[in-house]
Amino acid sequence: MTTALDAARPVRLAVLDVLGLGLLGIRTRKTRAALSALGIAIGIATMIVVTGIPASSQAQLMRELSALGTNTLQVTAAPDESRPVLLPVESVGMVARIGPVLRVSAVANTHTRVRRSDRTDPEDGSGLTVLASRADLLPVIGAHLQQGSWLTAATARFPAVVLGSVAASRLGVAGVRAGDGPGQQVMIGDRWFTVVGILAAVPLLPELDRSVLVGWPAAQAELGFDGHPTVLYLQSREPAVEEVRAVLPETVNPEQPADVLVSRPSDALTAKRATENTFSSLFLALAGVALLVGGIGVANTMVISVLERRTEIGLRRALGANRGQIRGQFLTESVVLAALGGLAGTLLGLSATVGYAAYQHWPLVVPLSSTLAGLGGAVVVGVLAGVYPSMRAAALPPTAALAGI
Secondary structure, eight states, rough: OOHHHHHSOOEEEEEEEEHHHHHHHHHSHHHHHHHHHHHHHHHHHHHHHHHHHHHHHHHHHHHHHHHTTTEEEEEEOOOOTTTOOOOTHHHHHHTTTTEEEEEEEEEEEEEOOSSTTSSSTOOTTTEEOOOOOOOOTTHHHTOEEEEOOOOOOGGSSEEEEEEEHHHHTTOOOOOOOOOOSOOEEETTTTTEEOOOOOOOOOTTTTHHHTEEEHHHHHHHHHHHOOOSSSEEEEEEGGGHHEEEEEEEEEEESSSSGGGGEETTHHHHHHHHHHHHHHHHHHHHHHHHHHHHHHHHHHHHHHHHHHHHHHHHHHHHHHTTTOHHHHHHHHHHHHHHHHHHHHHHHHHHHHHHHHHHHHHHHHOOOOHHHHHHHHHHHHHHHOOOOOHHHHHHHSSSHHHHHHHTO
């Protein structure tokens, strides 16, 4: 039996009923709802793009570092304007005796110029460096040949050269002749050298791209090279990299360890990554601003919706709807509007990230945290944007809301 008290008690709306009421304003004002959700979508899409693309780039960078060797160290002589500083001739063998060192090689600047032919200016070296190279250099630095062959124990004794990728372009060497015919030649000093190979680009060591590599014995015999290496490259066991780095100066030059500099080629990439992270933070801040603007747009839409639907609010209040139900209706509409914008922004951001990663041939990496944060942020924005309009709608007295009928 229903009593008067039960009849007066407000009916609790089911979740589907609240959702249906919340969607009412969106269904009847589709264009306005789409434009309001667009601001949220742009903010979420920006947030996903500026986290997904750098993450994919970092994954590609880590892949390249793994291929090139993150355990590579580089040893050079410390610059000193007061006196010439040279690495000892026997430094390669001394470094090779360090326990964790897996392999070591070296190059040396011969201080000679390379030209396309004997008809070009002898003082024009095209900005290239002629290096004496040990035959075991390639596996140590993780470099690969683009064409031709590397210097062997036999060819390293003869006037043969391998060009870096930039050096080949500047010297006009498009390729290496296959077979037994004579290959293209370049002039180093006053001697002709035959090009036997061209290196692919070496990302961690761009100075080698601008180099002309001559065999160690040939440089001593043909170019007056004194045998002192300019740069040592070595690989050690990964866990012992820092320990090896610490003992290298005393090992290379026990008498003057201060004359030895040790660096990691990947240190420059660490600085690059820090710069990229700075720009990522800037773009995330811009995404936050876009999200804020989108939230203000949703709040503005909801306030206008309350003003336009005063009659509806008054009628529902007159038929028994309480303030909580009115509040829930407009708050649900705000949250659904922001959630739809967040979902659209997530799909847009994922599509842009997938497309850019595929274009750059990067592995696709989309941080789950940024996706969830984007969707969660959209819901939070919807709640915050709907609080004031929903409270304003609930505060309207039925008589005032129906006064305009």
